[in-house]
Amino acid sequence: MNGLLAVYRREVLSLWVTPLAWVLLTVFLLLQGAIFYSIITHFSSMPEVSADAGPLQAYFGQESIFLLMTLLLVCPALTMRVFAEERRSGTIESLLTAPVTAASVVLGKYAALLSTYVLIWAPTLLYVVILRKTGIVDWGVVGSSYLGLFGIGAAYLALGTLMSAMTKSQLVALLLTIFFEFGLFILGVGEYIFDPGLLRDVCAHVSMMGQMEDFSRGILDLRRVVFDGSIAGLALFLTTRVVDSWRWG
Amino acid sequence: MIEVSELTKDYGTVVAVRDVSFTVGTGEIVGFLGPNGAGKSTTLRVLAGFLGATSGRVRIAGHDIAEAPLAARRSLGYMPESAPLYPELRVSEYLTFRARLKEVPRAQRTNAIGSAMERAGVSHMASTVIQHLSKGYRQRVALADALVANPPLLILDEPTAGLDPNQIREVRALVKELGSDRTVLLSTHILSEVEATCQRAIVIDRGRLVAEGTIEELRSRQKTAAFTLRVRDEQRGAEAVIAALSGISTLSALSDESAPERRTLRVSLDRALDPEAAVESLVQALTNAKIGIHALVPEQASLEQVFTELTRHESEAQAAAEDSA
Numbered sequence: 001m002n003g004l005l006a007v008y009r010r011e012v013l014s015l016w017v018t019p020l021a022w023v024l025l026t027v028f029l030l031l032q033g034a035i036f037y038s039i040i041t042h043f044s045s046m047p048e049v050s051a052d053a054g055p056l057q058a059y060f061g062q063e064s065i066f067l068l069m070t071l072l073l074v075c076p077a078l079t080m081r082v083f084a085e086e087r088r089s090g091t092i093e094s095l096l097t098a099p100v101t102a103a104s105v106v107l108g109k110y111a112a113l114l115s116t117y118v119l120i121w122a123p124t125l126l127y128v129v130i131l132r133k134t135g136i137v138d139w140g141v142v143g144s145s146y147l148g149l150f151g152i153g154a155a156y157l158a159l160g161t162l163m164s165a166m167t168k169s170q171l172v173a174l175l176l177t178i179f180f181e182f183g184l185f186i187l188g189v190g191e192y193i194f195d196p197g198l199l200r201d202v203c204a205h206v207s208m209m210g211q212m213e214d215f216s217r218g219i220l221d222l223r224r225v226v227f228d229g230s231i232a233g234l235a236l237f238l239t240t241r242v243v244d245s246w247r248w249g
Numbered sequence: 250m251i252e253v254s255e256l257t258k259d260y261g262t263v264v265a266v267r268d269v270s271f272t273v274g275t276g277e278i279v280g281f282l283g284p285n286g287a288g289k290s291t292t293l294r295v296l297a298g299f300l301g302a303t304s305g306r307v308r309i310a311g312h313d314i315a316e317a318p319l320a321a322r323r324s325l326g327y328m329p330e331s332a333p334l335y336p337e338l339r340v341s342e343y344l345t346f347r348a349r350l351k352e353v354p355r356a357q358r359t360n361a362i363g364s365a366m367e368r369a370g371v372s373h374m375a376s377t378v379i380q381h382l383s384k385g386y387r388q389r390v391a392l393a394d395a396l397v398a399n400p401p402l403l404i405l406d407e408p409t410a411g412l413d414p415n416q417i418r419e420v421r422a423l424v425k426e427l428g429s430d431r432t433v434l435l436s437t438h439i440l441s442e443v444e445a446t447c448q449r450a451i452v453i454d455r456g457r458l459v460a461e462g463t464i465e466e467l468r469s470r471q472k473t474a475a476f477t478l479r480v481r482d483e484q485r486g487a488e489a490v491i492a493a494l495s496g497i498s499t500l501s502a503l504s505d506e507s508a509p510e511r512r513t514l515r516v517s518l519d520r521a522l523d524p525e526a527a528v529e530s531l532v533q534a535l536t537n538a539k540i541g542i543h544a545l546v547p548e549q550a551s552l553e554q555v556f557t558e559l560t561r562h563e564s565e566a567q568a569a570a571e572d573s574a
Contacts, residue, residue, distance in 0.1 A: 010346040014337055017337050089333055094391075098322065098350040098351055099352060247300055247301035
């Protein structure tokens with residue numbers, strides 16, 4: 001536990017003393033700002049807005065494709081260096097010869113990435129504050145929407161952590177992560193393509209857009225949470241095995 | 250403190266270390282010696298727990314590294330070969346991280362970091378970003394890291410590689426000082442380093458242990474002792490005089506360009522001879538031949554020759570085998 005905490009603190013420190021986290025934060029907020037601005041201008045020209053199809057639902061739900069696209073950009077960039085850099089520079093050698101288990105190293109690093117992800121999202125709470133000035137905000141919907149985003153982030157970041165552990169090259173880690181996360185995203189689009197049946201049900205289940213639509217209406221579907229959690233859990237378990245396997249390289 | 254028995258490590262089909270067994274007792278400073286690519290780093294990485302052994306057992310401070318890896322790692326401070334550090338952190342931040350990772354209790358952390366920095370000589374660099382440090386200082390920060398949890402065993406992989414002569418001297422002095430109250434195993438391919446700091450050496454070549462013993466024991470394995478002889482020799486007859494003596498032979502002879510009568514010879518003495526008597530007869534013979542002796546200097550870096558003899562045998566035998574094939 002001590003080891004996990006030490007790894008966590010070092011990882012957060014390294015993320016925020018280098019430009020990476022700041023660059024990602026800036027790019028992310030610019031994109032989110034643009035998305036939110038266009039949604040707001042769209043709604044401001046509408047004569048009447050119903051309570052459960054307002055700008056908040058549009059931002060987190062119906063138009064979540066934009067938001068998810070920015071995540072496909074930000075998450076892989078956030079995770080690409082987490083193991084690849086340590087292996088390239090050799091610092092992994094001092095890390096793994098300290099009295100710390102592979103699981104602590106993986107979880108410590110992952111927790112640091114997840115905290116950074118939350119920090120990057122934090123400023124978007126201002127959007128809600130802005131909306132509050134001009135109308136009514138359903139805080140339950142805000143809560144469930146952020147929970148949905150947290151779940152997606154948890155899954156994406158764990159996948160990225162695994163990919164970063166698979167290669168010494170940050171670029172390869174980035175591309176692999178984009179490949180898998182984009183694949184997962186595209187699978188969800190299948191919901192709108194396939195005829196009703198098993199395939200369409202599967203696609204609807206794993207759809208990140210579907211998840212955001214549900215959560216933005218305040219529907220907390222446990223299956224979605226379990227799905228995100230399973231991806232994260234499996235990816236982290238595999239990462240631990242990969243880290244252990246380096247001893248036999 | 251370290252017990253290695255029949256350690257083998259292979260990378261796929263390449264065997265890096267084969268059947269190596271040795272022990273290092275508590276309080277010893279032991280040099281782990283071998284040419285580049287001999288398997289020194291691989292062995293040390295196995296000891297430090299970074300690599301797993303293909304077969305064989307390793308015990309660190311009584312803990313088997315396969316069965317109790319954390320306990321084994323807790324009792325050692327390891328400094329990897331290239332001293333890898335996080336370039337974006339300050340020295341104090343890095344050492345705080347390492348102290349936390351190595352479970353130094355919070356109350357003692359500040360003191361532990363302070364004294365590690367002091368011993369490694371980086372106290373004045375505490376708030377410098379590691380990126381801006383020279384190679385020598387990075388090496389010292391890595392050393393401070395190895396020391397921070399005050400482990401009873403230090404494993405240092407080429408601690409003086411890439412340092413300038415002054416820094417090398419400082420690190421050697423530090424290793425000696427550290428060795429007064431703990432066990433140190435350090436690898437190097439520089440012989441004088443072992444002679445300067447270690448009580449005992451383990452010589453490894455091509456993944457196999459080729460010799461082990463105190464510096465004196467290793468030196469006594471040498472088959473010949475060499476001397477440098479400076480003489481005034483107008484007739485160039487020194488070689489003939491030396492050749493007439495049994496067990497003494499000339500290795501090389503050089504003349505001073507400006508004064509051809511001044512010559513420098515390297516002479517080797519068979520170890521089987523009594524060296525004092527041999528030198529006496531050599532001097533006698535040269536004096537009788539009217540050759541003036543200016544200097545007769547025994548070559549002290551004799552471990553160098555042992556090392557060459559030990560590690561060259563195999564490659565020469567191999568080269569011979571390849572020639573005949």
